Amino acid sequence: MTWMQRLRARLEQRRATAAPAPLPDEPDGVTLTSPAELERLLTVWTRRWTRSRGKESDAQWGVARARVEAELRRFFGQGTLQRVQGACRGAPGGGGSLLLAADRLFVAFLGTRATMAVTRKLYSNLQ
């Protein structure tokens, strides 16, 4: 089982077991200072992306997705970006998978602190 399949299974499991509204709808207000907060923020955004609620939300995600892709390209190169895009294309909750895949790469090769800094930038000024 590849990591992408495991990720997909986790996403499916998370979607199935998720409580209706334990997490805030305003992730931009979260101050990232610990890995737990990073995970919490990513969970919020992944859910929003998965649900894809309405046109306005899609536009926000278009910006967020472009930013994630730019950061992936900057740190890991065009080839990695294409590989991650390819792996996430067919995945359920596609954009959310891209977000999590990018986060895994950032945490592994840049460290948690740098990832929190990148994530703060990625989701700044988004609603």
Place this chain on the structure above:
Amino acid sequence: MKAAAPQSVRWLWTALSILLIVGLAAYVNFVLTGSYDPLVAVFNIPGSAFFILVTATEVTFAYRARGLFEPAEPMHTTWTLILLSACCRLSGAAFTQALSAPISWNFLVIVKLLQPERPQVLHSIGVILTGPAAMALLAAGLMRVLVLKRRLGILGGLTLVDKSFIAAILVFTVRQLMDIGGVLLGNRAELTVTQVVLWFSDPLLALLLIQAVSIRRSVLNMGQGLVARCWGMMALGVAFTSAGDVVLWAETHGFIPVVISPLGWFIWFFAVTAFASAPCYQVQAAREAHEGSYAVRMTHG
């Protein structure tokens, strides 16, 4: 789009270029006059200083790169191993390039402590540190990187050319192990501890080369990101080290004409610069992660 190299990397390669210009001038003098003196002077003074300073830079940046990761993160251990490898190379360079050499700026020469039998002992310690000790630590670090890349699905498969190259390396290593076996079956009385320890260099270098081939393939697949270039530089360092080793072997067996053999000595400067550049890219990646922000507010519709 290819990101610009960090300033530290640009400084390192500029310093290397200056040293190469001076070295090539000394080499031209050697070709024209047959005198080794200017060439030896370049390798003994600016060359030794370059080795020590650039490796010290590598130690500094590897220490900073290690500090970017929490102790529980896999890359923390990886950078610890690379840092220890760099420390071995730095102390080894200090022993081989400075402390064991009868040169005017050697501290032991200045305080008159370099007795006739000491240079050989110090040199042996230095060779072991820069050879098997540093290689084993680096191989362990690179293995962890490869495992992590595989786990994250960004390693990429090897091509037929890569596999053929690895097969050739393995054949060469088996051939060298057979040579060692021949020595062990012959006269063992003349063997020294240093010789026996140095036997591990070639298998370790083979392992490093195999890792370098995998990392090179991964870098080609990944593209020109800062993290990819960090590990690409590490692979380049291993490749230059292997090339330097091959030149030494060819020189020992008389396969290289005397007039061009000094050119092969310059390879080691490339190796040390490539190794030092790798952690610079990692530190730069972390710096860029913390810099700037997406200041433009999202407009709806």
